[in-house]
Amino acid sequence: MKYLDEYRDARIARALAAEIAREVRGNWVLMEICGGQTHTIMRYGLDELLPRNIELVHGPGCPVCVTPLETIDKAIELAARRDVILVSYGDMLRVPGSQTDLFTVKAQGGAVRVVYSPAEALKVARQNPECKVVFLAIGFETTAPANAMAVWQARREKVGNFSVLVSHVLVPPAIRALMTSPDCRVNGFIAPGHVCTVMGYEEYESLARDFRVPIVVGGFEPVDLLEAVLMLVRQLETRDAHVENQYVRSVNYRGNLPAQRVVQEVFELADQKWRGIGPIPNSGLRVREEYGDYDASRIFGLETIAAEEPAECISAKVLQGLKKPTDCPAFGMRCTPQNPLGAPMVSSEGACAAYYNYRRTAIGSR
Amino acid sequence: MAEKPNTLAQLTCPAPLPKKDTIVVGHGSGGRLSADLMRDVFLPAFANPILMRLDDQALISVNGTRLAFTTDTFVVKPLFFPGGDIGSLAVHGTVNDLAVGGAKPLCLSAAFIIEEGLSMEVLRRVVKSLHIAARGAGIDIVTGDTKVVEKGSGDELFINTTGIGIVPDGLELSANRARPGDKVLLSGSIGEHGIAILAKREGLEFECPVESDSAPLHSLVADMLNASGEIRCMRDPTRGGVSSTLNEIAEQSRVGIHLEESAIPIREEVRGACEMLGLDPMYVANEGKLIAIVAPAAANAVLEAMRRSPLGRNAQIVGTIVESSQPIVTMRTPLGTSRIVDLLAGDQLPRIC
Numbered sequence: 001m002k003y004l005d006e007y008r009d010a011r012i013a014r015a016l017a018a019e020i021a022r023e024v025r026g027n028w029v030l031m032e033i034c035g036g037q038t039h040t041i042m043r044y045g046l047d048e049l050l051p052r053n054i055e056l057v058h059g060p061g062c063p064v065c066v067t068p069l070e071t072i073d074k075a076i077e078l079a080a081r082r083d084v085i086l087v088s089y090g091d092m093l094r095v096p097g098s099q100t101d102l103f104t105v106k107a108q109g110g111a112v113r114v115v116y117s118p119a120e121a122l123k124v125a126r127q128n129p130e131c132k133v134v135f136l137a138i139g140f141e142t143t144a145p146a147n148a149m150a151v152w153q154a155r156r157e158k159v160g161n162f163s164v165l166v167s168h169v170l171v172p173p174a175i176r177a178l179m180t181s182p183d184c185r186v187n188g189f190i191a192p193g194h195v196c197t198v199m200g201y202e203e204y205e206s207l208a209r210d211f212r213v214p215i216v217v218g219g220f221e222p223v224d225l226l227e228a229v230l231m232l233v234r235q236l237e238t239r240d241a242h243v244e245n246q247y248v249r250s251v252n253y254r255g256n257l258p259a260q261r262v263v264q265e266v267f268e269l270a271d272q273k274w275r276g277i278g279p280i281p282n283s284g285l286r287v288r289e290e291y292g293d294y295d296a297s298r299i300f301g302l303e304t305i306a307a308e309e310p311a312e313c314i315s316a317k318v319l320q321g322l323k324k325p326t327d328c329p330a331f332g333m334r335c336t337p338q339n340p341l342g343a344p345m346v347s348s349e350g351a352c353a354a355y356y357n358y359r360r361t362a363i364g365s366r
Numbered sequence: 367m368a369e370k371p372n373t374l375a376q377l378t379c380p381a382p383l384p385k386k387d388t389i390v391v392g393h394g395s396g397g398r399l400s401a402d403l404m405r406d407v408f409l410p411a412f413a414n415p416i417l418m419r420l421d422d423q424a425l426i427s428v429n430g431t432r433l434a435f436t437t438d439t440f441v442v443k444p445l446f447f448p449g450g451d452i453g454s455l456a457v458h459g460t461v462n463d464l465a466v467g468g469a470k471p472l473c474l475s476a477a478f479i480i481e482e483g484l485s486m487e488v489l490r491r492v493v494k495s496l497h498i499a500a501r502g503a504g505i506d507i508v509t510g511d512t513k514v515v516e517k518g519s520g521d522e523l524f525i526n527t528t529g530i531g532i533v534p535d536g537l538e539l540s541a542n543r544a545r546p547g548d549k550v551l552l553s554g555s556i557g558e559h560g561i562a563i564l565a566k567r568e569g570l571e572f573e574c575p576v577e578s579d580s581a582p583l584h585s586l587v588a589d590m591l592n593a594s595g596e597i598r599c600m601r602d603p604t605r606g607g608v609s610s611t612l613n614e615i616a617e618q619s620r621v622g623i624h625l626e627e628s629a630i631p632i633r634e635e636v637r638g639a640c641e642m643l644g645l646d647p648m649y650v651a652n653e654g655k656l657i658a659i660v661a662p663a664a665a666n667a668v669l670e671a672m673r674r675s676p677l678g679r680n681a682q683i684v685g686t687i688v689e690s691s692q693p694i695v696t697m698r699t700p701l702g703t704s705r706i707v708d709l710l711a712g713d714q715l716p717r718i719c
Contacts, residue, residue, distance in 0.1 A: 001637055010700045045703025094712070103712075107390045116568065116643075222701060338398050338711035348644075358705040 003249075007221030008044075016226035017049040024233050027053040029185045031178075031321045033171060034192035035062030035349025036220050042354035044222045054229065057185070057321030058354075060174050061192050063139040064091050064347035065319065066274040069309060071167040072097040074302045075136050078165065079110040085128060087121040088136040090114045091347045096340055098308065118150035118164075125154070125162035134296045137164040142194040144168055144285060145259035148266035151287065151294045165296040166287055169272055171195050172203050173283035179211040183322055188232040190218040190225065193247035200255030204243045212241045219247040266291050275343055276315040313342035318351050325352040332356060392712020396606025397649075399712045420618060421540055422601060423467040425533065432535075434469035436460060437528040445492065445523060447566045449558070449577030450653075452525055453495030458580050458653055459604065460529040461503045465584040466600040466656055468539045468591060469531030471503060476527050477511040481520035492523065503582040505529075537591070543598040544619035549665035550685035551658040553586060553678045554579070555631040556608050560650035561639045570642075576635045581654030586677045593671030596661035603657055606710065607649040611657055612685075612695045613709045622690025625697040625707065629684045645714050648707060659687065 006012075032038060038058045041047060047056050060066050076097045079086035086102070093102040093112065106112040111131070115121050118135050125133035137147040147164060154162040171192060178184055191204055196217045204215050214235035218228030228246040235241060245251055263285070272284020287295035296302070309315075312330045317323035325331050325344065335341040337353050344350035348357065392399040409417070416424045423436040440456045450458075457474065464471045476496060480489065500507050507527075562578040564570070583602060590597060603611035608630070616623050632647050640647045654677060660668045665683055672678030685697075695707040 001634060001641065004641065008700065010702065013701050043705060044699050044701050045705055046701075048703045049701065103390045103392065104388055107388045336711070338402075357708050 004221065007219065007223040009223060013044075013049065013222045013226055016223065016230055020054070020226065020230050020233055021051040023230070023237060024051055024053055025237055027055070028187045028233065028236050029055045029057055029321070030188045030190065030229060030232055031057045031059045031186045032190040032218065032225065033059040033061040033175070034190075034194065034220075035065065035347065035351070035354075036194070037190060037192070037218060037225060038062070038351050038354050039349050040220055040222060040225060042358040045359070046222055046225055049226070050229065054233070057324070058318070058351040059178075059189075059321060060274065060277060060319040061140065061171065061195075062344060062347055062349040062351070063143070063169070064095055065315065065343040065350045066169055066276065067092070067095070067138045067167045067343070068273045068275045069098055070273070071136075071138070071165065072101075073099075074297070075134075075165055076100060076102060076105055077302065078134050078296065078300065079105045079112050080108075083132055085111040085113060085124060085131045085133045086136065087113045087115055087124055087133060089116075089138070091349075092136055092138065094340070095343050095346045118147050119153075122150050122154055122159060122162055125159050129161055131161060132299075133162050135162070135164045138167045140169055140171060140192070140195050141199045141263075142192075142197070144263045144267065145198060145256070148262045151266045151291055152262055154294055155291060160293070163294045163296040163299050164287065166267075166285065167272075168267065168285035169274060170283050170285070172207060173280050174274070174277075175204075175207050175215075176210075177277070177280045177283070178320055179207070179213065181320065183320070186213070186321055188214045188216070188236055190228045190232070191215050191243075193217055193219045193224070193251055196245075196247070196251045196255065198256050198259050200253050201243050201245060201251065202253055208241050208243050214241045215243045217243070217245045217247050217251050219250070274319075276309070276313075276319045278316075310341045315342035315344045315352070318344055325355040328352070390712070394605075395710065395713040396604070396610045397710035397712055400606070401709065419540055419542070420614075421467060421599075422463040423469065423531075425467070432533040434464050434467045434531040434533050435529075436463040436467075437526065438463060439524060439526040441521065441524050442563065443521060444563075444566055445488065447578055448562050448575050450580035451492060451495050452523060453492040454499040455578075455580050455653060456525040456527045457496055457499035457503060458582050460527040461505070461582045461584055462602045462653075462656070464529050464531035465582070465587040466539075466602050467531070467533060468537045468587065468600070469533045470588075471505045471529055471531040471584055473506055473508040474500060474527050474529045475509045475511075476507045476525060478513070479520055479524040479526075480512065480514045481522050482514055482517050484522050489523070492525075496525075499582070503584060534591075539597060539599050541599050541601065541615045541618040544615055544621050544623075544659045544687045545598065545661075546621060546687050546689045547662050548598055548659050548687040549662055549683050550612070550623060550625065550687065551660055551665065551669055551672065552608065552630065552682055552684045553583075553656045553658075553672055554654075554680040555633045555636065556603070556652055556655060557632060557636040557640065557647035557650035559604075559653040560607070561636050563651075564643065565639060570639070572635055572639065574635050576633070576639060579652055579654035581677055583654065583656055583677060586656065586672065586675045589671045589675040589678075590658060590668050593667050594660065594664035596664035597668060598659040598661065600656050600658045603652050603655060605651045607647070607651060608657065609646075609648040609695060609707045610709055612707070613693070615657075615659060616690075616693035616695055619687070620693055622688040622693065623685055623695045624688050625685035625695065627697050628700050629682050631680050631682055649710055649714050
């Protein structure tokens, strides 16, 4: 496959790993933000290729993992209503809420449909005028434009039975929260390439400056990630700390301006709770007042349900890079992709699931 | 024959309750949930030595003749897809479950569960397709059944086929016979059936449309068995894909399986579709491929025989059976690192982004 195979080339990957080994002197903890990047690191065993003094820790960038329990519970409540069709991305269905998950609600007769894009959810609404169609609009800046677009289109076309249950999170406030935490060990960040395709990387410059931390916008293939690590190592070894862009084939400085405009039209900044991490000020998006008729939380008057995480789950520490999934006593025993205790074990982008699926024996025997 | 296997001694009937108290679609995925359903519900209730072989077909001895006996139900949606339809699939699926046990297929049954409202023309097309596929496999459909359910109680049309075949004397194929050193052979490129169905269902269009690989494998199997008597077992990697089948073999033989990722044939269109949809082709269904575990000395001869057969032209040796304290499938990536190829919990889920 053109534009993919080049970035999986074993010779280039090994040459990059060798170059990293030649140039690295200090011990560095690097965090990739995005769950897609974690998935690639585990699937290709990139940490095996790197010298021992580079430690990769995994960030909070799995949208499924950080969606708060309360949102899942609200979605489950809606899905169980006879007049509602709940439409969602596939990997949200298995995420455990406080009592059950959407798969089980579906099995018990709830109308739950899986789509690949919010435009399809809008189509479901047009085709089922007698039902209220709610799209579970979650994710980072990457999915925000398409979700905003669906709302914008619904209003323009007067599709009155469509709404979104929103739980949107933003990367830069999360990095700020991680860096201000007293436990933070991270020396450099690989910023998420897809998020930056939409948003550009201008907003990361103040983070690099304020915390004296190098940030490299990275892609999702093995060569991308190794090149991003090399760029970080070069900055760290020369005591440099600025924003660089490894993922130049997709990301530019200002990002996708029309996409940003539709997000601003429909959504506004809001405080947001992150599953496993807690509330972070101004780290999320909510539907603007003008679009309130399309906001499921308002239409259905969903109360905030207080929900407790399973006490044993250490996902908070995993998502902040403080612990590895294998440090968790429940990992692979009481918590598996089949019976997840916490969200990082559900999505293939979740750090725990990535470790479980690809590496659990190799790591266990170390 | 009547001896009770030790492993079931502790299990009692009625079946213990599984952890989930509701059936979810993942229970039919061929992954870990399906395995749990077998272990927790079906095996404790039905336990008998014939079933406990856990192969794709049961082996029954009648007056010295060994019969292979298998059944499968087809609920594919849409009924018609590129490369086949529910009718041809219902024949190929059951013929292949006989063939991978080394059996020469004798005859099939076909039972139809039809939802009221199905057009007669659709039923006729499907029946004709069953007939043509059975002819292609050199067998007849000799008995059957029809049930009609009310609108809403089915999904257009479900078909069950059951097949009987004869296993030649002296032939022993079973998923518990893999031994360290044996080679893993795969008859061709993977993932085509699953992607063809998904593309049709989701309305995805590709420049070169992916067709289902649905095909009867009995001739390929006959060619392989002629080439060597040292084939340990064969399986057709249908739902759950190649990884699920290999995990089952590892489990039943109590061995490890080590694969070479770059040796596994995948067509560009399938790779592209999987990239787009966020799926791993190792877990995508096939309906015209087989996996064979072969003694090391015979591997090349069997591979050559496969490549001479039309359905095995792209056959490859993709891995090796290894000693392992736990039954696990691993894979060497093109970067030289290794990873686990696990059973999925349930169905592969489309990812958010």
